[in-house]
Amino acid sequence: MADSVKIDSGAIATANEKPRPEQFDVLIVGAGLSGIGAAYHLQTECAGKSFVILEARNATGGTWDLFRYPGIRSDSDMFTLGYRFRPWREPKAIADGSSILRYIRETASEHGIDRKIRFGHHVTRACWSSEDARWTVEAAGANGEPVQFVCNFLYMCSGYYDYSEGYMPGWLGMERFRGQIVHPQKWPEDLNYSRKRIVVIGSGATAVTLVPAMTGEAAHVTMLQRSPTYIVARPSQDVIANFLRKILPARAAYAVVRWKNVLIGMYFYGLSRRKPDYMKQGILNLVRKELGAEYDVDKHFSPRYNPWDQRLCLVPDSDLFAAIRAGKASIVTDEIETFTERGLRLRSGDELKADIIVTATGLRLKLLGGMQIIVDGKLVDMSRTLGYKGVMFSDIPNLASAFGYTNASWTLKADLTAAYVCRLLNYMDERGFSFCTPRRRDPDIVEEPMVNFTSGYFLRASAMLPKQGSKKPWKLYQNYALDTLSLRLGRVDDGTMEFTPGHSNHAV
Numbered sequence: 001m002a003d004s005v006k007i008d009s010g011a012i013a014t015a016n017e018k019p020r021p022e023q024f025d026v027l028i029v030g031a032g033l034s035g036i037g038a039a040y041h042l043q044t045e046c047a048g049k050s051f052v053i054l055e056a057r058n059a060t061g062g063t064w065d066l067f068r069y070p071g072i073r074s075d076s077d078m079f080t081l082g083y084r085f086r087p088w089r090e091p092k093a094i095a096d097g098s099s100i101l102r103y104i105r106e107t108a109s110e111h112g113i114d115r116k117i118r119f120g121h122h123v124t125r126a127c128w129s130s131e132d133a134r135w136t137v138e139a140a141g142a143n144g145e146p147v148q149f150v151c152n153f154l155y156m157c158s159g160y161y162d163y164s165e166g167y168m169p170g171w172l173g174m175e176r177f178r179g180q181i182v183h184p185q186k187w188p189e190d191l192n193y194s195r196k197r198i199v200v201i202g203s204g205a206t207a208v209t210l211v212p213a214m215t216g217e218a219a220h221v222t223m224l225q226r227s228p229t230y231i232v233a234r235p236s237q238d239v240i241a242n243f244l245r246k247i248l249p250a251r252a253a254y255a256v257v258r259w260k261n262v263l264i265g266m267y268f269y270g271l272s273r274r275k276p277d278y279m280k281q282g283i284l285n286l287v288r289k290e291l292g293a294e295y296d297v298d299k300h301f302s303p304r305y306n307p308w309d310q311r312l313c314l315v316p317d318s319d320l321f322a323a324i325r326a327g328k329a330s331i332v333t334d335e336i337e338t339f340t341e342r343g344l345r346l347r348s349g350d351e352l353k354a355d356i357i358v359t360a361t362g363l364r365l366k367l368l369g370g371m372q373i374i375v376d377g378k379l380v381d382m383s384r385t386l387g388y389k390g391v392m393f394s395d396i397p398n399l400a401s402a403f404g405y406t407n408a409s410w411t412l413k414a415d416l417t418a419a420y421v422c423r424l425l426n427y428m429d430e431r432g433f434s435f436c437t438p439r440r441r442d443p444d445i446v447e448e449p450m451v452n453f454t455s456g457y458f459l460r461a462s463a464m465l466p467k468q469g470s471k472k473p474w475k476l477y478q479n480y481a482l483d484t485l486s487l488r489l490g491r492v493d494d495g496t497m498e499f500t501p502g503h504s505n506h507a508v
């Protein structure tokens with residue numbers, strides 16, 4: 001046989017042969033928080049497995065590299081947004097985007113994961129063959145050229161939204177506006193907003209981050225919202241955590257604080273479900289304390305829905321309230337009738353003058369990185385699948401997906417998912433199985449929406465999302481304690497997962 005040569009596409013070719021796709025045991029799509037975490041778990045818990053990470057962009061970090069708007073930060077604490085296996089050591093628990101990006105990149109380089117990433121590889125399609133017990137994964141390579149890889153297990157860590165653009169509702173008269181319109185997902189590096197009048201459209205996490213962050217330079221920042229969101233202030237530093245770090249080893253302190261924050265989060269989430277009115281009044285009273293009796297808290301801070309029907313917005317060190325108190329920022333609750341040359345005309349008849357309008361109107365949900373899935377020649381309609389333990393999908397073999405919590409930090413679930421995938425792979429290796437497929441056997445399972453959230457981006461995408469079932473293991477509990485039991489300790493062979501024997505589970 002002629003000497004094999006490695007060609008740019010990642011495929012192996014001999015002098016006169018067609019390129020043969022590179023083969024791996026596991027192929028991870030995405031080098032964000034989840035993909036780097038998944039790789040760590042794989043190389044520590046499934047030491048013999050070969051794997052590669054395909055990343056569409058030319059950088060690691062995903063969300064934390066893409067978003068560059070002023071003030072970009074987490075809105076959950078880093079003791080739970082950080083990896084279980086790597087303590088968060090910085091003083092701030094609510095961290096800025098660049099610190100999170102550094103944390104992800106340091107994790108990748110410390111563990112040699114950065115050497116496993118193929119950048120500029122946008123995965124477009126994956127075809128499963130039960131006969132060969134493998135996926136053929138198609139990607140567009142760095143120069144747009146088609147590239148193929150082969151793997152036994154496909155692990156999607158591609159996040160949940162469209163990287164190419166954010167969600168932008170069309171408004172009347174946008175083309176008339178003489179100022180600049182900016183979407184936070186595509187923040188211009190050189191945007192000068194010094195002494196400019198800014199209107200931020202939106203009321204979600206991005207809007208409440210941007211508004212106080214821009215007040216430093218802008219003449220005034222107005223947050224224009226159609227309807228309010230629950231907003232809760234919290235110190236950016238966790239005093240208990242900072243104290244425990246002084247008296248305990250880093251890992252021990254991290255584990256204690258992580259569980260403390262998990263339990264506090266679960267308590268308040270549970271209370272919101274059981275006593276929504278009580279929670280609502282509690283949150284609004286805190287806002288009244290911040291802004292005083294004169295402020296119309298009911299109009300601007302009292303949502304139409306109950307706490308945790310949508311994600312709560314967190315403001316560190318009351319920065320949004322401080323900006324409002326100082327007169328540098330204000331909130332307008334109204335609807336846009338039309339853009340004008342100089343700003344916005346609202347349904348109430350009021351006009352808002354603006355030099356820059358920021359459309360903090362959210363994300364466009366995208367499942368599995370927009371990839372097509374084909375199983376034994378049939379294109380899979382993901383909306384007809386049921387999520388299995390929030391990790392796999394009915395009738396799709398050897399494919400897992402990292403999808404975080406909606407009511408707690410993303411990484412809590414992504415970490416559990418990675419640990420479960422490793423258990424599954426080891427289980428199959430030990431018993432000589434080459435693939436596993438969640439099968440929907442129980443006729444009593446009732447289908448429910450995957451996410452019981454009323455947030456716009458979930459509602460807009462609900463038709464394309466997989467479903468969850470009314471019972472275990474198809475039910476999503478959005479509960480770290482229950483998922484820990486199920487994913488770390490529960491039986492792998494639970495009667496729902498079908499295991500298929502094969503010669504070897506190793507691709508290479």
Ligand SMILES: Cc1cc2nc3c(=O)[nH]c(=O)nc-3n(C[C@H](O)[C@H](O)[C@H](O)COP(=O)(O)OP(=O)(O)OC[C@H]3O[C@@H](n4cnc5c(N)ncnc54)[C@H](O)[C@@H]3O)c2cc1C
Nearest residue numbers: 030032033034056062063074075076123158159369409410
């Ligand atoms: C502004 C913002 C703030 C947030 N704040 C928080 C927070 O405070 N707490 C929290 O829990 N969650 C937060 N989230 C959710 C956040 O996305 C997750 O916390 C986490 O970063 C997701 O990591 P991920 O690796 O799963 O996905 P991502 O960060 O989205 O990374 C996915 C990676 O996959 C790559 N990819 C996608 N499709 C393909 C493809 N087809 N082929 C190849 N590569 C592909 C992308 O390029 C990207 O690098 C926030 C989200 C946003 C947008």
